Amino acid sequence: MDRTHLDLAPCGPLRGVLRVPGDKSVTHRGLMLLALAEGEGRLFYPLKAGDTLSTAWVLRALGAGIEEEGPHFRVRGQGLRLKEPEDVLDCGNAGTLMRLILGILAGQEGVFAVLTGDSSLRRRPMGRVVEPLRAMGAQVDGREGGKRAPLGVRGAPLRGIRYTLPVPSAQVKSALLLAGLFAEGVTEVEEPVPTRDHTERLFRHFGLPLRVEGNRIRTEKASPFPAKDLLVPGDFSSAAFFLVAALIVPGSEVVVEGVGLNPTRTGLLQVLLAMGADLEWRVLEGEDGEPVGYVRARYSPLKGVSVDPGLIPLMVDEVPILAAAAAWAEGETFIPNLSELRVKESDRVRAIAHNLRALGVEVEEGPDWLRIRGGGVRRGEVEPFHDHRIAMAFAVAGLPVGVRVHEPEWAEISYPGFFRDLLGLCGGS
Ligand SMILES: O=C(O)C1=C[C@@H](OP(=O)(O)O)[C@@H](O)[C@H](O)C1
Numbered sequence: 001m002d003r004t005h006l007d008l009a010p011c012g013p014l015r016g017v018l019r020v021p022g023d024k025s026v027t028h029r030g031l032m033l034l035a036l037a038e039g040e041g042r043l044f045y046p047l048k049a050g051d052t053l054s055t056a057w058v059l060r061a062l063g064a065g066i067e068e069e070g071p072h073f074r075v076r077g078q079g080l081r082l083k084e085p086e087d088v089l090d091c092g093n094a095g096t097l098m099r100l101i102l103g104i105l106a107g108q109e110g111v112f113a114v115l116t117g118d119s120s121l122r123r124r125p126m127g128r129v130v131e132p133l134r135a136m137g138a139q140v141d142g143r144e145g146g147k148r149a150p151l152g153v154r155g156a157p158l159r160g161i162r163y164t165l166p167v168p169s170a171q172v173k174s175a176l177l178l179a180g181l182f183a184e185g186v187t188e189v190e191e192p193v194p195t196r197d198h199t200e201r202l203f204r205h206f207g208l209p210l211r212v213e214g215n216r217i218r219t220e221k222a223s224p225f226p227a228k229d230l231l232v233p234g235d236f237s238s239a240a241f242f243l244v245a246a247l248i249v250p251g252s253e254v255v256v257e258g259v260g261l262n263p264t265r266t267g268l269l270q271v272l273l274a275m276g277a278d279l280e281w282r283v284l285e286g287e288d289g290e291p292v293g294y295v296r297a298r299y300s301p302l303k304g305v306s307v308d309p310g311l312i313p314l315m316v317d318e319v320p321i322l323a324a325a326a327a328w329a330e331g332e333t334f335i336p337n338l339s340e341l342r343v344k345e346s347d348r349v350r351a352i353a354h355n356l357r358a359l360g361v362e363v364e365e366g367p368d369w370l371r372i373r374g375g376g377v378r379r380g381e382v383e384p385f386h387d388h389r390i391a392m393a394f395a396v397a398g399l400p401v402g403v404r405v406h407e408p409e410w411a412e413i414s415y416p417g418f419f420r421d422l423l424g425l426c427g428g429s
């Protein structure tokens with residue numbers, strides 16, 4: 001079959017005000033918690049894209065009623081008790097879905113389910129959730145002894161554990177906290193470095209048991225809880241592409257409104273500021289537990305920096321777009337602490353290095369670091385490696401000079417309409 005591609009002409013100054021689609025992490029979690037609640041609740045402005053539509057599909061197969069209401073979802077919960085699915089549950093490309101739903105299914109006593117996904121998801125490490133869930137009493141098996149999907153799970157009585165995360169992962173933390181809602185006793189997760197805290201904020205929103213003391217997060221067995229409407233903020237990870245596009249195309253000024261500014265997600269802003277970016281942002285409201293506001297970005301000559309390794313977990317999905325900014329900066333940018341990027345939808349360290357080279361940028365790739373020699377890119381062809389963030393980041397990297405993006409449809413995993421929105425700003429008034 002012929003591969004698709006999209007040719008983007010050099011983009012004039014980006015100008016305008018934009019809202020990006022709903023936050024992917026909050027949409028996954030909002031759907032799951034509403035499916036476990038009693039009664040009906042609405043999820044306002046959720047993300048409707050490949051990954052989160054997989055979540056809606058899986059939850060329907062587990063008995064939840066999920067209907068579209070214009071841009072929103074109306075969810076009828078099952079009250080902590082999900083139904084046994086009739087068929088295999090296809091998690092598509094979504095790591096967050098597979099890991100979090102495993103935590104929920106582990107505690108559904110007697111319910112049997114099989115989880116699978118696309119070839120990318122079947123390669124990704126699942127032992128990181130399966131092992132601690134087994135320590136709680138979960139009955140899970142799968143390929144390579146449960147390290148990879150397909151995974152089979154039969155819900156069993158669970159008991160709380162204390163667990164220190166060996167890798168910084170909000171997905172592992174969340175899977176254990178969700179399992180903790182079904183476990184006897186206390187479940188405690190300790191995270192050596194902070195990761196996104198949407199699950200904790202949503203537990204509070206729904207009145208679920210939660211205690212946070214420093215870097216220890218505790219929950220315990222939940223009683224049935226009522227559904228409650230939830231507003232999903234714009235996804236900062238999607239906004240990041242437009243912010244960097246504005247920073248690298250001369251004459252640009254872009255404002256992204258209604259975007260989530262949870263500090264566990266916005267590490268990229270700190271790095272871009274250190275690179276000399278003209279950025280301004282403000283939290284205007286805290287909607288249902290998540291800070292929401294605007295970010296303004298103006299074209300700025302950027303300079304290379306050495307990125308603080310501690311910031312990486314707070315910008316784990318923004319490293320590809322940071323690499324695009326680094327390619328346009330003067331001097332060298334060093335990005336450390338990238339081992340987790342090797343196990344995302346693609347090996348993102350490799351994918352970044354490949355695409356930078358394809359655009360004529362000098363780059364050195366270490367086991368868990370990248371060194372990027374900036375100075376601008378030349379016209380070339382970029383390859384998404386079946387990875388939405390790579391497709392969008394390298395479309396932006398090539399924007400000032402024009403670029404061919406192969407298989408641009410990968411963007412639809414987290415941002416349907418990305419290219420329409422991007423081109424809408426190019427040369428806008
Ligand atoms: O919890 C989440 O919603 C996510 C956590 C991160 O993954 P890890 O937990 O593997 O770091 C991130 O990369 C992913 O896009 C979404």
Ligand SMILES: C=C(OP(=O)(O)O)C(=O)O
Nearest residue numbers: 093094095096317344389
């Ligand atoms: C890593 C990502 O998602 P997931 O792990 O849910 O596939 C991402 O969206 O960049």
